[in-house]
Amino acid sequence: MKNPFEAFHQAGVRKREIPLDKILKSKEETLSTILKGYEDLLKNEAKDLVWLMQYSTVIKAYSIAEKGIEGIEYTAEDIEEFCYALDHSDQIPYLITGPAGVYISALCNHAKEEEIYLHLRDLTVKINLLGYRLPTDKKLIVEGNVGDFTGIGLDGGEFIIEGSGKNYTGAGMKRGRIIVRHNLGFNTGHGMTGGELIVGGRIKGLGKIVGGKIYERDQLIFPHEGIKPFSF
Amino acid sequence: MKNGYYQTKIRGIYKYISDNLYLNRPDVEIKGEHFNSTLLFSLLTGINRGKELIIGEPGLGKTTSAEYVGSILYRYPLGVIWGSEVSGHPEQTEEKIIGRPHLGELNKGKERVVWSNFAQIPVKIVDEINRLPETKQSMILNGVDRGNWEYLNEILINDEYSLFATANYQDRGTNTIIAPLIDRFDVLIESRHPGSNIAYIIGKEASSNHPLRHPQYEKELHQILRGDKPYEEKMTLAEGVCNLFGDYLKEHLGLEGLNKDERNNVNEEMVEIDFDLDTNAFVRMALAELSFCHKYGQKRSVEVCEEGCHYTGYLCHHIKNCASNRLPISIRNYAQALAWFLEDDGVDIEHVRLIIPHVLAHRIQWKDSYLSKKEGEGRNDPFQIYLAKEATEEIFQRYNEQREYLLDALSVGYRAFAGEEVTPLEGDHPIYEEIKKDIGVKDEKPL
Amino acid sequence: MEIEEIIKKVWPRVKKKHLFPHLPLPTMIEGGDDCALEIKSKQLSISNAFYEKLKDKMDGEEIVEAVLDHGITHYMYCPWDFHTHLTLYNEAKKVVRQKEQAQRATTYFMDVVTDTYCVKEKNTKIAQLYKNLPKHGMYEVLTSLYEKIWGENLGSGGHEELVNRLSRIPYLERKRWRESIKKFTKVIQDILEKEWENEQQSSQREPNPLGEHSLKNYSLEEIDRGLREFATAVEDLQEFRETVDDLREELEEKGYGTGGMGRGKANPIDANLLYYMKLAESYTLPIRKLPIEKRGYLHPHAHMPWEIGKPFADIDIWTSFGKIIPGITQIWTKREGETHGEFEGTPDCLIVIDSSGSMINPRERLSYAVLGAACACNAYLKLESKAAVYNFSDALRGNKIVLDFNHEKEQIYQAICRYFGGGTAMDLADITYLLSRANNPDIFIITDMQITNLERLIEFFNKIENRVTAVHLGSNVHTTRFKDGTEKKKNISIFNVKNKEDIPKIVLGKVKEYLASPAKWR
Numbered sequence A: 001m002k003n004p005f006e007a008f009h010q011a012g013v014r015k016r017e018i019p020l021d022k023i024l025k026s027k028e029e030t031l032s033t034i035l036k037g038y039e040d041l042l043k044n045e046a047k048d049l050v051w052l053m054q055y056s057t058v059i060k061a062y063s064i065a066e067k068g069i070e071g072i073e074y075t076a077e078d079i080e081e082f083c084y085a086l087d088h089s090d091q092i093p094y095l096i097t098g099p100a101g102v103y104i105s106a107l108c109n110h111a112k113e114e115e116i117y118l119h120l121r122d123l124t125v126k127i128n129l130l131g132y133r134l135p136t137d138k139k140l141i142v143e144g145n146v147g148d149f150t151g152i153g154l155d156g157g158e159f160i161i162e163g164s165g166k167n168y169t170g171a172g173m174k175r176g177r178i179i180v181r182h183n184l185g186f187n188t189g190h191g192m193t194g195g196e197l198i199v200g201g202r203i204k205g206l207g208k209i210v211g212g213k214i215y216e217r218d219q220l221i222f223p224h225e226g227i228k229p230f231s232f
Numbered sequence B: 001m002k003n004g005y006y007q008t009k010i011r012g013i014y015k016y017i018s019d020n021l022y023l024n025r026p027d028v029e030i031k032g033e034h035f036n037s038t039l040l041f042s043l044l045t046g047i048n049r050g051k052e053l054i055i056g057e058p059g060l061g062k063t064t065s066a067e068y069v070g071s072i073l074y075r076y077p078l079g080v081i082w083g084s085e086v087s088g089h090p091e092q093t094e095e096k097i098i099g100r101p102h103l104g105e106l107n108k109g110k111e112r113v114v115w116s117n118f119a120q121i122p123v124k125i126v127d128e129i130n131r132l133p134e135t136k137q138s139m140i141l142n143g144v145d146r147g148n149w150e151y152l153n154e155i156l157i158n159d160e161y162s163l164f165a166t167a168n169y170q171d172r173g174t175n176t177i178i179a180p181l182i183d184r185f186d187v188l189i190e191s192r193h194p195g196s197n198i199a200y201i202i203g204k205e206a207s208s209n210h211p212l213r214h215p216q217y218e219k220e221l222h223q224i225l226r227g228d229k230p231y232e233e234k235m236t237l238a239e240g241v242c243n244l245f246g247d248y249l250k251e252h253l254g255l256e257g258l259n260k261d262e263r264n265n266v267n268e269e270m271v272e273i274d275f276d277l278d279t280n281a282f283v284r285m286a287l288a289e290l291s292f293c294h295k296y297g298q299k300r301s302v303e304v305c306e307e308g309c310h311y312t313g314y315l316c317h318h319i320k321n322c323a324s325n326r327l328p329i330s331i332r333n334y335a336q337a338l339a340w341f342l343e344d345d346g347v348d349i350e351h352v353r354l355i356i357p358h359v360l361a362h363r364i365q366w367k368d369s370y371l372s373k374k375e376g377e378g379r380n381d382p383f384q385i386y387l388a389k390e391a392t393e394e395i396f397q398r399y400n401e402q403r404e405y406l407l408d409a410l411s412v413g414y415r416a417f418a419g420e421e422v423t424p425l426e427g428d429h430p431i432y433e434e435i436k437k438d439i440g441v442k443d444e445k446p447l
Numbered sequence C: 001m002e003i004e005e006i007i008k009k010v011w012p013r014v015k016k017k018h019l020f021p022h023l024p025l026p027t028m029i030e031g032g033d034d035c036a037l038e039i040k041s042k043q044l045s046i047s048n049a050f051y052e053k054l055k056d057k058m059d060g061e062e063i064v065e066a067v068l069d070h071g072i073t074h075y076m077y078c079p080w081d082f083h084t085h086l087t088l089y090n091e092a093k094k095v096v097r098q099k100e101q102a103q104r105a106t107t108y109f110m111d112v113v114t115d116t117y118c119v120k121e122k123n124t125k126i127a128q129l130y131k132n133l134p135k136h137g138m139y140e141v142l143t144s145l146y147e148k149i150w151g152e153n154l155g156s157g158g159h160e161e162l163v164n165r166l167s168r169i170p171y172l173e174r175k176r177w178r179e180s181i182k183k184f185t186k187v188i189q190d191i192l193e194k195e196w197e198n199e200q201q202s203s204q205r206e207p208n209p210l211g212e213h214s215l216k217n218y219s220l221e222e223i224d225r226g227l228r229e230f231a232t233a234v235e236d237l238q239e240f241r242e243t244v245d246d247l248r249e250e251l252e253e254k255g256y257g258t259g260g261m262g263r264g265k266a267n268p269i270d271a272n273l274l275y276y277m278k279l280a281e282s283y284t285l286p287i288r289k290l291p292i293e294k295r296g297y298l299h300p301h302a303h304m305p306w307e308i309g310k311p312f313a314d315i316d317i318w319t320s321f322g323k324i325i326p327g328i329t330q331i332w333t334k335r336e337g338e339t340h341g342e343f344e345g346t347p348d349c350l351i352v353i354d355s356s357g358s359m360i361n362p363r364e365r366l367s368y369a370v371l372g373a374a375c376a377c378n379a380y381l382k383l384e385s386k387a388a389v390y391n392f393s394d395a396l397r398g399n400k401i402v403l404d405f406n407h408e409k410e411q412i413y414q415a416i417c418r419y420f421g422g423g424t425a426m427d428l429a430d431i432t433y434l435l436s437r438a439n440n441p442d443i444f445i446i447t448d449m450q451i452t453n454l455e456r457l458i459e460f461f462n463k464i465e466n467r468v469t470a471v472h473l474g475s476n477v478h479t480t481r482f483k484d485g486t487e488k489k490k491n492i493s494i495f496n497v498k499n500k501e502d503i504p505k506i507v508l509g510k511v512k513e514y515l516a517s518p519a520k521w522r
Helices: A019-045 A055-069 A076-088 A097-109 B005-021 B037-048 B062-074 B078-084 B103-107 B134-139 B141-146 B179-184 B196-201 B215-226 B231-253 B260-271 B277-291 B326-341 B349-360 B368-375 B383-417 B430-438 C002-017 C048-054 C060-076 C082-096 C099-121 C126-132 C138-151 C160-166 C174-202 C220-233 C237-246 C248-253 C271-281 C368-382 C409-417 C428-435 C454-463 C477-485 C502-516
Strands: A115-119 A139-143 A155-162 A175-180 A196-199 A213-216 A219-222 B028-030 B033-035 B051-055 B099-101 B113-115 B123-127 B148-151 B154-157 B162-167 B187-190 C027-029 C037-040 C043-047 C292-305 C330-340 C349-354 C387-392 C400-406 C442-447 C468-473 C492-497
Touching: A019 A055, A019 A076, A019 A097, A019 C099, A019 C138, A055 A097, A076 A097, A076 A115, A097 A115, B005 B037, B005 B062, B005 B260, B005 B326, B028 B349, B033 B037, B037 B051, B037 B062, B037 B162, B037 B187, B037 B260, B037 B326, B051 B062, B062 B078, B062 B123, B062 B162, B078 B123, B078 B215, B099 B103, B099 B148, B113 B148, B113 B154, B134 B141, B134 B179, B134 C292, B141 B148, B141 B179, B187 B349, B187 B383, B215 B231, B260 B326, B277 B326, B277 B349, B277 B383, B277 B430, B326 B349, B349 B383, B368 B383, B383 B430, C002 C027, C002 C060, C037 C060, C043 C048, C043 C060, C048 C060, C060 C099, C060 C126, C082 C099, C082 C174, C082 C220, C082 C237, C099 C126, C099 C138, C099 C174, C126 C138, C138 C160, C138 C174, C160 C174, C220 C237, C220 C271, C237 C248, C237 C271, C271 C368, C271 C409, C349 C368, C349 C409, C349 C428, C368 C387, C368 C409, C368 C442, C368 C468, C387 C409, C387 C428, C400 C409, C400 C428, C428 C454, C454 C477, C468 C477, C477 C492, C492 C502
Parallel strands: A115 A139, A139 A155, A155 A175, A175 A196, A196 A213, B051 B162, B051 B187, B123 B162, C027 C043, C349 C387, C349 C442, C442 C468, C468 C492
Antiparallel strands: A213 A219, B028 B033, B099 B113, B148 B154, C037 C043, C292 C330, C387 C400
C-alpha cells in the first residue's frame, strides 16, 4: 500500500529553539524531581494515606525529605511551583498537608537563597508545618494563609506570614522570629523556648509557653503578669 | 498552452458576465483580488467539470448565472441551454429527464432510446432540484455522479459535463434533497441579492436580442441532438457548431470560450498543481475532525456522541454524520482549479480556506444543539455556509497553533509507515489518533 | 508615500508567513510617533510618524514587516478572540483588583505571548524592533525579559529578579494562559501600581509602542459571542459581573446593550441580566415553526414505473405513451394533502418563578431557577410566541411581579431575575388573570415547592387544561406532595433539578417534545 504520508517525508520542520524552551524544560525536570521526592516521602510515611501528627513522625518525615531533595538543583521559584502543583496539578495523586509542609520546609531550609518568597494566596489548601526548623540564615516570607504547626521548631530564621495561621503556631520554637500579619488560632507558642512571635491580629489562645516573647497587636502578652512561663 | 493563455480567456469570460449579464457585488477576496463568489465558483465548476448546487431566494439569478457560464464556456447558444434544462417539479418523469422510447420504433415493436438534450449536452442544469420528489432524485443519482444515463437497457456516458442545480429555500412545495444526492454535489453556493443600487440597473440595458443567443446555430444543434446518429458522432457534429458559435462570440462580443481540446488541456494543467505541505496537513486535520469518533471508531449518523468525551471541543462532537470520500476529492479539484485560475504555482491554505466552506456546507449534518447555539449569530451568509465557514476557521485556528508539531507528527508517521521504529507523536487532536491508526498502533480505549 | 509602498510590497509575504489571515491591506496613519500600530475592527494601521522616527535605525521594510508580524499575531494567536481577551483580563483582575492595572497587565502579557510566538515560530525582525524602541518603565523590564527568553541582545538589561521569575512562565502554552497571566501579573504588580500612581499624578499615560488592546479591536458580533462563551466558562456570576461592570463604558460606547447589539448608548448594561441571557443562549432549543395538518384526501403527486400486478387505475396514459408495457408505463403515486393547521405557531408561555428566601439570589450566585426560566423564555420567544412572568415571593403582601405577555426579552429577563427573598405564597388570582390574557398558554413553573398555599396551587393545577411544566429544585416533603397531588393530570410534567446540567436538558426535552408536535396540544 502506498505510504499516505509520502508528502511529509522531508517535513522535518526547522525548529527554532529559544532560551525560553530550555528554561521551561529545566523547570519541568526540576519539578518532576521534586515531585518524585515528595511521592517517595508519602510512600514511606503516609501508608494508607494516613499520617499521624506526632513529634517522632515529623522528625522522621523531615529526615526522609532531606534525603529526597539531596542533589536536586532548585531555586525558590521551584519551591513555589511545587506548592502550586500541590494544589492544581494532576501530577500529584494526593495531597496530605502534613508531609507536604515538612517537605516544603526541607526545601526552604536547604535552598540556596537566603530569602524565600512563597506566594500561596491562591492555594485552596492551607499547608501545615511550614517553616519547620527554619535555620538562622534564612528568611521565609509566605504570602497567604497557612495551616497548623507553622514555624514549629524554628531554629533562628525569620518567618513572615502575610496572612493568618491556625493552631500551634511557633510550637517548640527555639530562636528566631515569626511575624504574622493577621490572626492565629489556639495553642500558639506551645512549648516555645525562645525567639519572638509577633502577631498583628488576634490570637485565639496561647499554649503552654516555656520561654521567648509573644506580641499581639504591638502589645507584649508573654511574658506578662497574668501569664507565667510553663515548665514541662 | 501555459503562461496564462487559458486563464486569460476565463478571466475574460468572468469579466464579460459580471459586467453585462450577472450584475452582483464582489464578496470574496483572494490573493488581493475581489470576486463574486457565485460567478467564480460557477466558472470553477465549468472548467473543473464539477457539480454545483446554487441556492438563493427566487429571482436572484441562480439559474441565469449557470446558463451564462455554461453557454460561454462550452460555447452552446443560450437557446440550446434553455432547451436542455430540467425543471424540478413533482410531475417530472424519467422520460422527460433522461430519455424516452422512440415512439415510431416502439409501435414496430423495437426498442430504441431518444435521449433527452439534458442527458446529451455537457452543460446540465437542473432548476429547483429540491422540487423533485425523492424518488426522482434517486433516479438521477448515477447520472449526476458519473454522467452515466440509462434507459431501457441502453446507456449514454458523458465524457465531460458540468452540472448546475438550483434550489430555493425550504418552503411548502419543496422536498429535502436526499443525502446521497446532496453528497454528490461538489460545492454549495448562494446567489445573493446584489444590493439596491445594482438591482436598480439590472435589466436597464436589456435588448430584445440576448447576446448569447444564435437562432441559426440553436436550430442546427437541436437538429443534431434530435437525430439518429450515435452519441459520439452527434457530439463531434455539435462541437463543429459550437466552434462556429465560439467564433461568433469572439467576433461580436470579444469573448473566447474553450473548445473540447482546450478544456482537456486546462484539466491537465490543473491536475498538475500540487498542494503545499501546510495545505496538505490542514486538509487532513479537517478531514480528521469530520470523520473521527473516539468512542465508536468513526462518525456514524446512527451513533450519538455523548457529553464527556475527551474530544468535545472538536467538530466531531457537533456533527452527526461522517464526511464522505467525495469531500477531499471536491476540495482537491476546486482548490486546484482556483489556484490554476489565479495562476499560482501551488495550492496554499488561502485557496482551501476559501473552498472548504462551500465544499462542506451541504454535506454536514449538524447537531440540533449546535444549530441552536449558532442560529442567532449575525452573519452575511446563509446559515449552512456560515456554519461551514465558522467550522473552517475553527480548524484553522487549531492548525495555526500546532502547525509545527503536526508536520512533525506526519513526518514521523511517514517514517513509521515505512517501517522505521519510531514512536508516534501524541497530541490532543483527532489527527494524531488517525496517524496512529494508519501506522498500526492499537488504540486503547479507556473503560 | 514611502511607507504605503512598503506596506503593499511587504503585505503578500507577511500574509503568506502567517497563513493568510483574513485581514484587509493595512493602511498608514499620520501622527502618533509613540505608537506604531493601531488595530480597529481588523484594520491594521501603521503610524507614519513612528516609521519615520525609526527608519534611520532599521531598514524600512523590516520595520513594517515586524510591526505587521506583531499585529497579525494578535489577531491569529493571542488573544484570537474576545473570549480569550476577557478570560485573561478576568484572571489578571484576580491579582491586582484594579481595572486599569488589570488591563495593562493583560496588554503586556498578550504582547509577550505574541512577540515570543513570532520570534519562535516565524522569521521575524521583532527583536530588532525592540532593540530600537525606547526602553522605560515596564518596557524596560519586558525588553530585558525578551533578552533572556529570546537569547537576543536588545540593549537592555537589569531587573534580574523580575526577569528570572518572568522567564519561567510558559507563554506559548495556550492551555496554561490562565495561570500564566496570574503569575505574570503577580510578578509585575509593583510596577503596575507605580505606573498607575504616576498616571494619576501626571494624567498622562505611557502609550504602548506597538499598539493598545481594547474593545475597538472587536466587532459587535465578536463581542457578543465572546460574552456568551465567557458566561459559560466562568466559575460564578460574580466574576462575569465584575468583568462586565469594568468594561461597561466601552461596551456601551460600542453600542452593545443588555438586549444585544446596536441598542445604543441609551440602554445601560445590566451585568446580571446579561449573564443569564448569555448562559441561556448556550442551551437554546431548535423548534419547528410551521405546524402542518393532514387534510385527509389524496392527490396525485409523482410518477413511478408500473409493474405487472399493480393496479391499472392509477396508470397515467400520457406519460406511458399509450402503452401498457413494463418499463414504459408509469403510474401515479398519491399523497395526502397538507395545509396549515387551525392553530399556527406555538402557544405563549406563562413563566412562574419563585424568588422567596429559600431560593438562591440570582444576583449573588448562579440560580438554576432563573437559568431554567431563561431557557424557557428563549425557546418561546424564538418561536415568535410571547412570554409572561409571574415572579412571586410573598405575593399576598405585594412581593410579586406580574408581567403581561410580550416579546420584550429584556423586560422578561428583568422580571425573572428579580429577587424578593421573602416568604412564599402565590396569589392564584394573578395566575388566573395572566392565563386569561393569552390563548391557552403553556405554564412553566420553577420553585422549591416550599409554598405556604401549596394545596391551593395543586387544586388549581388540577382544574386547568393548560400544559404545565413544573420544575422543582431539590426533593422534600412538599415536592412529594405536589407530585402525588397532580399525578393523574396528563398535562402536567414534573422534573427535579439537582445541578446546572439538569435544567436545560429537561427544559429542552419537554418543550421540544410538545412544541415539535403542536397537534398534540390541541
